[in-house]
Amino acid sequence: MGSKSAGSVNPEALLRVMTDNDKTIQLPNGLSVEDVKRMYEGMILIRAYDERQKNLQRSGRIGFCVTSTGEEAAQVGTAHALEANDWVYPYYRQYGVLLYRNVPMEVLSDHLYGNEEDLAKGRQMPAHYTHKDTHFVSFSSVIGTHLTHAVGTAMAAKYRKDGNVTVTYIGDGGTSSNDFHSSLTFAGVFKPPVVMFIVNNQYAISLPVSKQCGAETLHAKGQGYGVPSVRVDGNDVFAVYQASKEAFARARAGEGPTLIELLTYRAGPHSSSDDPTRYRGNEGDQWMTEARDPILRAKQYMQTLGIWSEAYEAQVWEAARTRINLSTTEAEKRPEPSWASMFEDVYAEMPASLARQRDELLANESSFERQDEGEFPL
Ligand SMILES: Cc1ncc(C[n+]2csc(CCOP(=O)(O)OP(=O)(O)O)c2C)c(N)n1
Structure with a gap:
């Protein structure tokens, strides 16, 4: 390795195996x-x-x-x-x-x-x-x-x-x-x-x-x-x-x-x-x-x-x-994840309050429209 000691950093050093002009390189050890x-x-x-x-x-x-x-x-x-x-x-x-x-x-x-x-x-x-x-x-x-x-x-x-x-x-x-x-x-x-x-x-x-x-x-x-x-x-x-x-x-x-x-x-x-x-x-x-x-x-x-x-x-x-x-x-x-899956994986045992919200959502699923995610900001 170019620099094993933390005390030496050479800004010019760049480890390369394939150089511009020499195509007869040696493969690193162990590569077949x-x-x-x-x-x-x-x-x-x-x-x-x-x-x-x-x-x-x-x-x-x-x-x-x-x-x-x-x-x-x-x-x-x-x-x-x-x-x-x-x-x-x-x-x-x-x-x-x-x-x-x-x-x-x-x-x-x-x-x-x-x-x-x-x-x-x-x-x-x-x-x-x-x-x-x-x-x-x-x-x-x-x-x-x-x-x-x-x-x-x-x-x-x-x-x-x-x-x-x-x-x-x-x-x-x-x-x-x-x-x-x-x-x-x-x-x-x-x-x-x-x-x-x-x-x-x-x-x-x-x-x-x-x-x-x-x-x-x-x-x-x-x-x-x-x-x-x-x-x-x-x-x-x-x-x-x-x-x-x-x-x-x-x-x-x-x-x-x-x-x-x-x-x-x-x-x-x-x-x-x-x-x-x-x-x-x-x-x-x-x-x-x-x-x-x-x-x-x-x-x-x-x-x-x-x-x-x-x-x-x-x-x-x-x-x-x-x-x-x-x-x-x-x-x-393949279908999208089910709406019920939103409530999973939060608690080992789902609390009653969360179960109520899930049941309410599922009972009214048809009245909600799925939104397309549109453009992401990043
Ligand atoms: C803490 C934080 N600040 C800003 C962002 C917004 N953001 C997302 S990717 C990115 C650029 C990251 O660039 P780089 O680390 O060079 O990785 P690259 O995308 O070039 O591979 C920024 C600023 C963020 N996600 N998190």
Whole structure:
């Protein structure tokens, strides 16, 4: 890792495996050709999912969506290094990590529609995915609050000595939140097995990083808390994997937390309610090139290795699109959650006052109209 000591932060240092001119790179330790293909296919699945989400939203079939186009490596590179029982505290842009953990596609599609099979029962905003079986914890829209929960979960793993690592992700904007400070303060002192990824996609909605923070890099923030930190080319899937693997190994060995800044770019809008051309023109197009797009960069590397072909590419896209389209088509047919479900999961035994309200609502259901959610504000 570039910087193991919290005392040294070099703003020039950026961990990269795929360089601009040299396509004869050495794969990080332990990565096989099968791994490379799995990572590549994982990135394409995210992009295909985004393509579908966008189309569904623009044609009025879902209310809102969040995409992560251009940030696929910052998800897949981390997910490939995780063990099955590790805990994940994402924010709204890491559904690619969930996909990479082989959850059924329905988990994502049902949530997109907020239908009766949605694991959040339609009570969360879209893009607040959750999946208990893979330790993928639901996100609170209040930016940063999940960071302290992640550190707490890692603290529990330390007490239990169960060997699990907790990872959490926060955007560049989120590093200005109070909870970023609280979580790093605690992590620096008690040294639980937690790895915090700053997904520096260079914007917090319309605000560029230069207007969010006076420091030259965001990984520099780790130094003040005594947390070792490293800055990584977040569009280089192999570098992201290498930094993640090293940090997870340190955490499992009892050596405590790591802060990893993944430098990437949000090529699309903040959400389906945003129009980035209004604050940055066509800047985003410059990040979808062979030199910068994480998928195109990995593809060039695979071409050099002789493990990429047009037929392979077509087959990977076809499989991804078919899987996603079948699943979203089914999700669209499922009914919305029942009104009675609003009253569930609050108390182990429903108090009589709540039961009365539920019965009254159900007795008068036909006199209420369901409201379309319309445009979301974010
Ligand atoms: C505490 C809080 N403040 C403001 C918001 C509104 N908000 C939602 S997303 C967002 C931008 C977050 O940007 P960043 O952390 O860089 O992540 P990105 O969306 O770029 O991936 C803001 C300001 C919020 N949800 N919570």
